[in-house]
Amino acid sequence: xxxxxxxxxxxxxxxxxxxxxxxxxTLALAQEDGTSTMIIADNGCGMDEATLAKVSSPFFTSRxxxxxxxxxxFFKQAIQQAxxxxxxxxxxxxxxxxxxxxxxxxxxxxxxxxxxxVILILLQGxxxxxxxxxxxxxxxxxxxxxKTFEASIAPVPLSEPAILKWIESxxxxxxxxxxGGIDYEKSR
Amino acid sequence: xxxxxxxxKIREAALKKVNLRQNNAQYRILVGMATCGIAxxxxxxxxxxxxAIDKDQLPVTLQQTGCIGMCIHEPIVEIIDQAGxxxxxxxxxxxxxxxxxxxxxxxxxxxEAYTHVTK
Numbered sequence: 001x002x003x004x005x006x007x008x009x010x011x012x013x014x015x016x017x018x019x020x021x022x023x024x025x026t027l028a029l030a031q032e033d034g035t036s037t038m039i040i041a042d043n044g045c046g047m048d049e050a051t052l053a054k055v056s057s058p059f060f061t062s063r064x065x066x067x068x069x070x071x072x073x074f075f076k077q078a079i080q081q082a083x084x085x086x087x088x089x090x091x092x093x094x095x096x097x098x099x100x101x102x103x104x105x106x107x108x109x110x111x112x113x114x115x116x117x118v119i120l121i122l123l124q125g126x127x128x129x130x131x132x133x134x135x136x137x138x139x140x141x142x143x144x145x146x147k148t149f150e151a152s153i154a155p156v157p158l159s160e161p162a163i164l165k166w167i168e169s170x171x172x173x174x175x176x177x178x179x180g181g182i183d184y185e186k187s188r
Numbered sequence: 189x190x191x192x193x194x195x196x197k198i199r200e201a202a203l204k205k206v207n208l209r210q211n212n213a214q215y216r217i218l219v220g221m222a223t224c225g226i227a228x229x230x231x232x233x234x235x236x237x238x239x240a241i242d243k244d245q246l247p248v249t250l251q252q253t254g255c256i257g258m259c260i261h262e263p264i265v266e267i268i269d270q271a272g273x274x275x276x277x278x279x280x281x282x283x284x285x286x287x288x289x290x291x292x293x294x295x296x297x298x299x300e301a302y303t304h305v306t307k
Contacts, residue, residue, distance in 0.1 A: 010223060070223055117231060124238065125221065125252035153195070156202045161242035161250075163202060166195055173191065 003113025010071030018044025
């Protein structure tokens with residue numbers, strides 16, 4: 001669980017378990033202030049304050065709340081080791097937002113990993129979820145909206161293997177083309 | 189844009205075969221994609237099935253499932269036939285997945301060896 005792709009996959013799975021119908025995955029790399037930020041926001045079942053307080057503890061992995069478990073702990077570890085800060089806000093029946101910011105050029109800044117694959121896995125398993133993936137660097141922006149995309153290929157379903165493979169390579173190509181994305185990887 | 193043309197071609201081709209395949213699904217494949225499965229290497233396994241379904245137009249549906257409590261034997265792949273009989277493959281790798289595709293999905297022969305613990 002070392003790269004951003006795997007960490008975000010874990011957090012996105014949490015959102016899926018929380019019965020979210022919409023997930024916003026935002027990744028802002030190599031911003032001008034020298035930080036990078038990832039935000040995963042969902043409209044799932046959320047958590048009450050008591051649960052939320054426990055989530056912050058690395059030892060909170062009890063079975064009944066397994067939907068949070070290790071994903072948050074790994075996320076916290078990755079962010080903190082790159083001199084970052086993180087937080088979770090949640091409201092019952094409204095959703096949860098996980099937010100982390102770290103130093104882009106920190107020795108231990110997490111590598112990107114295969115982000116296209118994360119989107120592929122989510123859409124393969126849950127094509128009904130409205131995913132908005134927002135990738136930006138200080139000079140470029142790339143957005144992938146699963147519902148807009150689905151409408152453009154209708155009536156072919158999102159879950160069609162050839163379509164999923166195209167999405168994976170399209171997202172990874174666009175990330176490579178975003179000026180600054182490669183710089184982030186190089187500067188580490 | 190080149191990749192959009194590519195997408196249109198994929199879409200055209202997919203239109204023809206999607207219904208055909210989904211109405212004749214002979215097997216349902218479940219890949220364990222919980223934390224334990226992913227950590228053990230379920231992602232390449234799932235992509236191997238996805239590639240094969242696309243390439244060979246296999247009459248199967250591919251689904252993801254959670255943790256079934258045998259994390260030590262992940263990645264776990266379950267294949268359910270039309271009669272509802274379930275075959276559980278343990279400790280699957282991308283290479284084993286290719287063999288399962290050739291033998292089980294294409295010829296209907298269950299690979300007994302991979303249904304047991306091997307390590």
